[in-house]
Amino acid sequence: MTSPIQSLSKAVTVNDNPFMKPMEWVSLALLAGVVLVVLPLALDGFRLNLVGKYLTYAFVALGLVICWGYAGILSLGQGVFFGLGGYCMAMYLKLEASSVENTKIQSTPGIPDFMDWNQITAIPWFWQPFKSLPLTLLLVVAVPVAFAFLISVAMFKRRVGGTYFAIITQAIAAILTILIVGQQGYTGGINGITDLRTLHGWDIRTDSAKVILYFVNGGLLIGCILMAQYVKRSKLGRILVAMREKEDRVRFSGYSVAGFKVFAFCLAAAFAAVGGAMFTLQVGFMSPSFVGIVPSIEMVIYAAVGGRLSLFGAVWGTLLVNYAKTSFSESFPDLWLFGLGALFIAVVLAFPNGLAGLWREHVEPRLFRKAKGLTPTPTPVLPAHGAPAE
């Protein structure tokens, strides 16, 4: 039995190990060209901002490619890290927006409006670090990664994996959502943290600021792709794949399986956190509706549609699914959930390697039939994807 997953794993079994193959440089150039040149020229400010919002989800999808596609750890809680990153950014922006002059009408001026509405009179301790921009930028990544580290060390050291890990991460997403919604005075509750204005004195609501943020976002995304590519290409990436396919053999060869898993999960969390922070900056608010179970699992489908083993595919998949979501739910709101549900089923049953898999199997061979070096080399048959529980 050769499933598309196995034929794709040849990507990491080449003998020489250059940073990127020629085809991948082409993919990178194509993506960078579309994201940084074509879209900004072709779209108006509103649409560009929308694409920027989609691209923040692509950070999560990138993380999932490494964590799920390569390391075989399916996390249904990426929204937690996206949300934590976004909330860290939003807390800084909110504190800046709640200066004493801006909040004169409140009973306690100088604190965020929702705290005032909930009879809180002083800024709580965990808001204090977010008064400083450098500290905030550090915490945007550090808080989610520390949280991911805690979860993953506890789970992987005890060899919990596979479906159990997925369920636990989902439960954590649920817990965090309930907590944020319940603690209205400290978190802004169901509405989230809204009415964000300036970043260190720079108004992020203007059109020019939005365009600049879009390019910052695009640049960071390319940076994350290169970083993920580096991980994927390195020896570490090979160990991740080996672990996914036969965990015990890797362990018996003397590798610390748990350590590698923790790394993959933390890297995915860091990417998601960057995405979340950029989301807050571009969209201007953060709310629990990006933390819970539903958004978390939707982020998995972005990676799955694009191709769980393809970094570029994940970005395209994210853009495509979100574009479809926006246009469908604008014109046929009832049909969208049917479509999304069907997409989940189709991507699992019919094309488990997503768009990237379809491209590699059907388009690439036709385009480059005669080009040398791109003909598939036979790879050993590996068992189906998905690590067993425990």
Add this chain to the structure above:
Amino acid sequence: MFGEYSLADLSSIFVMQGFAGLILFSVYVLMALGLAIIFGQMGVINMAHGEFMILGAYVTYLCSGFFQTHLPSLFGAYFFIAMALAFLASGALGMLVEWALIRHLYKRPLDTLLATWGLSLILQQAYRSIFGPREVGVELPSWMMGSIPVTDSIEVQINGLFVIAVTTVITLGVALLIYRSRFGAQIRAVMSNRPMAGAVGIDTEKVDRYTFGLGCGIAGIAGSAFTMIGSTGPTSGQLYIVDTFLIVVFGGAASLLGTIASAFSISQTQSTLEFFLSGSMAKVLTLLAVVGILMLRPQGLFTLKVRR
């Protein structure tokens, strides 16, 4: 936290909250039983389990309407018919889903999770299109309304008692079916060693289909019982799915006794905490405790001693 209550008040509070916890426990057990069979025995993650439950609830809702308009004389007994129909409807849908979807994915548990999530989205939207986005409730027969006073400060609702009774009967029935019947022996044989079970002449594909159908059918009954204590909307099922999975995992998959014990401890903790804290904090603390314990003891409360 206890200061302002007298001792008698406190004991009444614990009894009343304990009873509320028992009702929650019953719904949890009914939902988790189906999932324990599907997840624990078959290893399939069915994210659409909540939607199978809601199907049962909608069947009950339709039955209630039908009996009210066409057979008002039998209205008192409609619940039993509704439950049987809910079991059949959810079970039949479950077998269809197993045939169309699940059987292709037995070797890819994580992909099953995504596919069944897709299924749950489709079912939710289908419910929304058919029954409307608003929550619906059923009319309870008169004998099920009201409550029985036990002491001056303690009284128990009849519908709650009924749910508890239904849960007891169903649980005993499932236990008998799994551990005493020929079909149950076949289920356990297939789950513990599939090739060997096939070699001794058990039709493993058929057993898979009926097992999945049974789990979904029990979810349907859970939904039917659920209508007695709450209203049903298209997304009600999703609210319970995380709790249910945690219950099954916490109890130790593949152990019915563990499932019941964990449903009991989770529901009692939650309902007792709910009195002293806000509902959301009670839920957060309960779930956190469960996740914390699972991190220390990943195999759950009860484990089967099997050689792997």
